[in-house]
Amino acid sequence: MTSQMEDKLQDECGVFGCVAASNCTTPVDVANIISIGLIGLQHRGQESAGIVTNNASIDDGMRVHKGMGLVSAVFNPIILKQLDGNLGIGHTRYSTQGKSEIINCQPFVVDTKYGKIAVAHNGELVNKSKLRRDVLDRGVGLSTCSDSELITQLLCLPLDSEKSLEPDWTGRLRHLMLRTPASYSLVLLHGGAIYAARDPFGNRPLCIGRLEGDVGGKSPDTVGWIVSSESCVFQSTGAAYIGDVQPGQVVKVTNTGVTYTTAVNSGQSAFCIFEYVYFARPDSIFEGQTVYDVRRRCGAQLAREFPVDADVISTVPESATPAAFGFSRESGIPYDEVLAKNRYIGRTFIQPSTRMRKLAVEKKFGVLVENVRGKRIVVVDDSIVRGNTMGSIIRMLRSGGAAEVHVRIASPPVKNPCYMGINIPTPKELLANKLNLEETTKFLGADSLGYLSVKGLLSCVTSGRGKLVENGHSPETKSNGSCGTGHCVACLTGEYPVQLEW
Numbered sequence: 001m002t003s004q005m006e007d008k009l010q011d012e013c014g015v016f017g018c019v020a021a022s023n024c025t026t027p028v029d030v031a032n033i034i035s036i037g038l039i040g041l042q043h044r045g046q047e048s049a050g051i052v053t054n055n056a057s058i059d060d061g062m063r064v065h066k067g068m069g070l071v072s073a074v075f076n077p078i079i080l081k082q083l084d085g086n087l088g089i090g091h092t093r094y095s096t097q098g099k100s101e102i103i104n105c106q107p108f109v110v111d112t113k114y115g116k117i118a119v120a121h122n123g124e125l126v127n128k129s130k131l132r133r134d135v136l137d138r139g140v141g142l143s144t145c146s147d148s149e150l151i152t153q154l155l156c157l158p159l160d161s162e163k164s165l166e167p168d169w170t171g172r173l174r175h176l177m178l179r180t181p182a183s184y185s186l187v188l189l190h191g192g193a194i195y196a197a198r199d200p201f202g203n204r205p206l207c208i209g210r211l212e213g214d215v216g217g218k219s220p221d222t223v224g225w226i227v228s229s230e231s232c233v234f235q236s237t238g239a240a241y242i243g244d245v246q247p248g249q250v251v252k253v254t255n256t257g258v259t260y261t262t263a264v265n266s267g268q269s270a271f272c273i274f275e276y277v278y279f280a281r282p283d284s285i286f287e288g289q290t291v292y293d294v295r296r297r298c299g300a301q302l303a304r305e306f307p308v309d310a311d312v313i314s315t316v317p318e319s320a321t322p323a324a325f326g327f328s329r330e331s332g333i334p335y336d337e338v339l340a341k342n343r344y345i346g347r348t349f350i351q352p353s354t355r356m357r358k359l360a361v362e363k364k365f366g367v368l369v370e371n372v373r374g375k376r377i378v379v380v381d382d383s384i385v386r387g388n389t390m391g392s393i394i395r396m397l398r399s400g401g402a403a404e405v406h407v408r409i410a411s412p413p414v415k416n417p418c419y420m421g422i423n424i425p426t427p428k429e430l431l432a433n434k435l436n437l438e439e440t441t442k443f444l445g446a447d448s449l450g451y452l453s454v455k456g457l458l459s460c461v462t463s464g465r466g467k468l469v470e471n472g473h474s475p476e477t478k479s480n481g482s483c484g485t486g487h488c489v490a491c492l493t494g495e496y497p498v499q500l501e502w
């Protein structure tokens with residue numbers, strides 16, 4: 001389901017991994033670093049969390065702890081102390097596949113003929129029905145409907161009964177990529193190594209960082225490495241950004257360093273554009289640019305595409321704030337706040353009916369009357385899905401005395417389902433499929449409405465790529481992707497980057 005109260009698309013998972021370096025003098029508390037990383041990725045999933053650690057030098061079995069709820073509720077200092085080891089992986093989950101219950105919590109740990117492995121992933125396999133049938137036909141049972149369990153089984157089955165398995169996990173991950181083109185970013189723990197892999201289309205994000213001993217020092221030692229869905233966690237874990245894991249790439253991390261292998265070269269890339277629009281934290285870096293920077297450019301482009309005479313530019317706190325700043329700077333109209341947010345109503349607070357959802361919006365926001373009274377206001381938001389919150393916000397602003405309320409959306413209308421791991425309501429529930437622009441403006445009660453164009457969005461995403469590249473691990477994106485820029489925009493255009501098999 002989407003986050004109904006916020007009327008947004010909902011992402012589904014965050015993955016994280018940490019390996020301590022062998023020769024460092026500064027102790028690295030791996031479980032603690034993973035828990036901090038997962039807290040930094042909490043916006044990607046709040047239903048459950050899990051950590052698996054291993055001590056490669058003792059080889060006495062993996063330590064596992066998983067539970068329902070927020071990371072801070074699942075882990076405490078006593079539990080983290082029990083998760084000793086010099087490497088580990090973690091996961092925070094929002095369910096798209098499988099119920100929200102403990103059996104589906106990740107990481108998954110399974111015994112294989114090569115020893116125990118633990119796997120955590122973000123995404124959804126586009127051909128999962130076919131893959132499940134293949135696995136079951138070959139006599140392998142599946143105990144959950146989770147894609148993670150399916151992935152672990154696929155990693156231990158040769159491509160077909162004639163072929164033998166690849167000799168190592170990098171090769172087995174390559175075989176996984178040959179079977180399923182998207183969508184997954186995953187971390188796999190085995191023995192003394194973590195393997196980080198992105199599907200051949202690079203649909204979900206994944207990046208690598210270097211843990212620094214003397215954080216902020218002039219020449220800080222490397223005391224380990226981390227792998228994360230987003231780089232926003234790097235500062236809080238004392239890590240420096242190295243770069244994105246490339247589409248189709250497998251990165252092996254051990255206590256001596258990092259090895260990069262191009263496992264599959266699809267010649268295409270289809271990174272989810274909604275990571276830029278809404279999912280990711282603004283301080284994360286993708287393709288060598290911050291998400292904040294892209295959102296600000298989207299706001300500026302929106303001002304060029306849909307200019308308006310107004311007194312104040314504002315936003316619905318707080319995911320669209322960078323876009324509102326961009327709109328303000330480009331239009332020359334000052335930015336100010338018109339809504340105060342109650343920060344203690346969480347993103348997952350699901351309201352059972354439309355009436356309750358409308359009231360929930362009023363519980364969540366209060367109008368800053370002095371900033372609103374008599375003003376012509378432009379409300380910038382990042383997206384509209386069902387349209388069940390913006391109407392309430394406009395009514396609140398009018399009650400607060402706004403002279404005019406204009407709405408500007410820093411992404412194009414969402415019209416199509418996603419088959420790559422993002423929960424989008426059915427096409428008939430989507431506002432953009434029910435009403436045209438004029439009808440939507442009337443439905444919302446706005447004085448005017450404008451959506452950023454697909455072309456405008458893509459130009460904002462591509463124009464700043466590569467600005468923050470470090471260490472030669474260039475976050476290049478190939479230019480022959482689904483929409484010609486290496487980004488998936490299927491929910492906006494209906495053009496899917498991969499063939500869908502069901």
Ligand code: SF4
Binds near residue numbers: 009419422492
């Ligand atoms: S269809 Fe593509 S752009 Fe839209 S949410 Fe899914 S992966 Fe992201």
